[in-house]
Amino acid sequence: MRRTGIEFNRHDYEYDVYSLVKAFIPEEEVVSFYSGETPAGDFDRLFRVLYGDGGYTCIVEEQGGETLREQVELASPEDRFATKNLLKQTVYRMFSELTCRTLPWGTLTGIRPVKLAMHPLEKGQDRKEIAAGLRDTYFLSEEKTNLAIDIAVREREILRGMDYKNGYSLYVGIPFCPSICLYCSFGSHPLKKWRKRVDEYLDCLIREMAFTAEYFSDKKLQTVYIGGGTPTSLTASQLDRVLGEVATRFPMDEVREFTVEAGRPDTITEEKLAVIRRYPVSRISINPQTMNQETLDLVGRGHTVQEITGTFHMARGLGFDNINMDLIVGLPGEGQEEVAHTLEQIRELEPDSLTVHSLALKRAARLNLFRDRYREISFANSQEIMSLCEQTAAGMGMNPYYLYRQKNMAGNFENVGYAKAGKEGIYNILIMEEKQSIAALGAGSVSKRVYPDGLIKRSENVKDVSHYIARIEEMIERKKHLLCDC
Ligand code: SF4
Known part of the structure; x- marks a missing residue:
C-alpha cells in the first residue's frame, strides 16, 4: 500500500x-x-x-x-x-x-453539509446566491450543491411549527441485538450474552425516564424515537413495559412523531408488532440493508430476505402506514448490479421512506478490523449507484429530506433519507439541524441542550451496559447538570 x-x-x-x-x-x-x-x-x-x-x-x-x-x-x-x-x-x-480527481462534496469534511445551505437560506439568500457560495467557497459539485439546497428547503418546511423554546425530543436507547453485524460501530450488545441483565437495564432506563419526565414537566414533548441496537430484540412484555412507561410518564398530546426502530427482521414478531400498535407509535423502521442473501450472510445479519418481506407485509397487515427501510450501499462484494436488485425488491414492497447509507468503515467495526480477510472483496460505491438509489426513490414518489456524512465513507459519499410527503422522519432532521433539545436515555446515548443563541451543550451516558447499570445515579446527575446549569 x-x-x-x-x-x-x-x-x-x-x-x-x-x-x-x-x-x-x-x-x-x-x-x-x-x-x-x-x-x-x-x-x-x-x-x-x-x-x-x-x-x-x-x-x-x-x-x-x-x-x-x-x-x-x-x-x-x-x-x-x-x-x-x-x-x-x-x-x-x-x-x-x-x-486528477475531484470530490463531489469539495472541501467539506464535516458531517452536516446541509447546514451550510440552511444558514444563508434562513438569512434570506435566494437559491442562486446559496449555490454560488457553496461552489466558490467549498468547491461542491453542481449535483451536491442542488441536493444540499433542495434538502435545506424541504427541512425548513417540515420543521415549520416546531417549538424550539419550549419543545423537546426524547430518545430511548435499547442497546441489544440478536447478533452483532460485521460492520456495526454502535457498540451494541449481543443478546445471548446480556439476556439475563435486560430487565435490570430497563429498571435503570425507567429511573432515567422518571427524572426526565419530571424535569421537563412544563415542556412540550414533540418527537419520540426508540432506537438502539434493536428495540424489538426485547421480548413482547419488555417492549410493552418500555412503551407503557413512555406513554404514561410523558404527555403525548403534542407529539408529532413517535418512531420505533424495529430494525432487524429476525427480531420482529406479530406479537411485538401488536404491542407497538397499542401505543401512539406513528412510524416504524424495518431494515433490510440489502436484499441479497449472500451479503446478509457475509455481514452477519442473521436473517433471510424472506423474513424481510414477511415482516414488512405483517406490519402493513396490522395497519402500520409509515414504514421506513434502511439500506447500505458499498457492502462487501456488492456493485451496481446487486444494489439494483435490492432496489427492485424494495420498490415492490413500497415502503413510505427509504434511508440509504454509504458504508462507513469506522475503526471500531469488526469489518474494518478484519479487513485483510476481505481484501479480495470490493467495498465499492459510485455516483452511478447513488444516482440509482435517488432515481428509485423518486420513482416511488419520495424526495430527499435529510442528509449527513460520516468519516471513512465508501466513495466519500453521503447518507440520504428519502420519503413520501408527510412521511419524513422529523427526529432525523432535528438530530442533523441541532435546533431542539434532545433528552436521550439509555447506555451510549447523548443528550443535547440547545440554547436560544445556538449554543449547544451535550451530556453522554456511558456505552457499556454494566457500567450504565452500576452508575445510573451518575448518569442522572450528568443529565441534571446539563439541563439545569447547576
Ligand atoms: S442491527 Fe444495527 S445496532 Fe445491531 S448489530 Fe447490526 S448494525 Fe449494530
Missing part, C-alpha cells in the same frame, strides 16, 4: 487537512506527524503544511517525482473560519492536480 505522510509544524487544522487528503486517496495509508517527530517507515509522498510569516506554505514532495508548492497568504490569521477555508481550498487544488 502506498503511504503518504503529512507533516504539520502547528497543532491547527490537522483533522481537516488529514480528512481532505484521505478523501482524495482512500486507497493509501495516510499518516500525520509533527515536525521534529520521526514517523515509522518511509513515505511515497510527503505533504508538508508549514505555518510561518502570517501564512501557510504547502509543499508536496513525490518520491522520485515532482514537487508542488503553494503559499496561503492570510489577511487575518486569527479568523479561524477564513483560515481553515483557505487552507482547505489549497489542499483541494493541490491534491486534485496530483490525483
